[in-house]
Amino acid sequence: MGCPAGIGPEIICRLFDREQGALTRNCIVVGDIHVLEQAAACLGLNLPIVSWIPGQALVTGTLPVRQVQTVRSEPVRWGQPDANTGRIMGQAVEMAVAMVTSGAGRAIVTCPISKKSLQQAGYPYPGHTEMLARLTSTQRVRMMMAGPRLKVVLVTIHVPLAQVSALLTQEEVEDCIAMTLAALQQDFALSAPRIAVAGLNPHSSEDGLFGDEEQRIIEPAVRAFSSDQVSGPWPPDTIFYKAAAGGFDAVVAMYHDQGLIPFKMLHFEDGVNVTLGLPLVRTSVDHGTAYDIAGCNRADPSSLMAALAAARTISANRQQEDRT
Incomplete structure (x- = not known):
């Protein structure tokens, strides 16, 4: 409730x-x-x-x-x-x-x-x-925001922006990519998913001009996977457009607002929060408690409808995988 x-x-x-x-x-x-x-x-x-x-x-x-x-x-x-x-x-x-x-x-x-x-x-x-x-x-869970046009998974979530760089490691990025691959295959029934990994810095650091996290952390993590499935790091200001246009099945974002701003621009009403890594299926609305309109007869159930539909789809896909 x-x-x-x-x-x-x-x-x-x-x-x-x-x-x-x-x-x-x-x-x-x-x-x-x-x-x-x-x-x-x-x-x-x-x-x-x-x-x-x-x-x-x-x-x-x-x-x-x-x-x-x-x-x-x-x-x-x-x-x-x-x-x-x-x-x-x-x-x-x-x-x-x-x-x-x-x-x-x-x-x-x-x-x-x-x-x-x-x-x-x-x-x-x-x-x-x-x-x-x-x-x-x-032990390890990830937040996926899923909509009809765009899916985003976050490496870091609710932390101050000033702490993001220090929290990024090759192991964390690899783990996030691996959990995204597994979810796309198991929960969304994609046999050959395509994942784009966003860079951290403007223009994905432009060969180290605007930071070196891409070279030190993100590129080595991407190389740990097949190039047919995972690519990057991509410039953050363009990769979400490419994914929403159908070029990728999901984007791995480095921090909360990097992924959530483009996602909510597209899917504010029908977006779903899916928790990856749990032994059970959990989906959620992609909005908050909205205390300012609670009890005012104005709340829209669209995101809840989408979350319920997604839970049914993921449950059915997992049951199908268990049978095969």
Whole structure:
């Protein structure tokens, strides 16, 4: 459900109200039923929201909710997260992981959370991804942003720009490329994926004129792979255009905004966040909690629809690979 005070409950209710059918079939919402009822009432939706437990049959036309341990006893204040909303968020993630690992679910689709209220509730994680990695005992994970025209995977994520160069190593870049290749083959069913690796500096350093990370780190990492599959380092100001035009299946970017700015220009409404490296399928919306519009009847569920569709596709591709 994501943060109860954000737009997560709203876009979930909109999704189930609009898309009763193939997209929401066999979907369970993990969260607090009272918050979802509040969101539906706020939106003026006549949406049957029902409690669900594992093993219980699903009823078409309803929004089934697996209730977390913490129950919101008073109406949530839209746009105002607190420790209580943080506990609901944390428990929802824990319960979703337990459901998938036990076989009661096939994938996790997450709505946005508040990192601050998650930590106020006593959870030591900076976000969803780190929490999922810990709960599944996963050592290395990567963020892929996936859309119909562009896929981007990040070597470094939420760090100050001044620290990026020091965090780049040949091993890190190679690991990111390898995880991107595996995801394109396994999750997106591409038999011969083409990956472009972006440089760090303007013009990809122009032969060392604007820095040497390309020569010291990125080029050796690219050479570790087949030239038919991986190429670079490419100038960052042109490579995303080439990839979006169909020249590549994904771009490996060196830092957060290098990859996310072009991606969100193209896929702000239909982009999906896919976590690579986990033993389970996890997709997410590519936007935040949007506290400024929470409860205002303005939130768009397009990214959630795309994340759910992507989770179904990736799950089906992994099952097909397991059978072959």
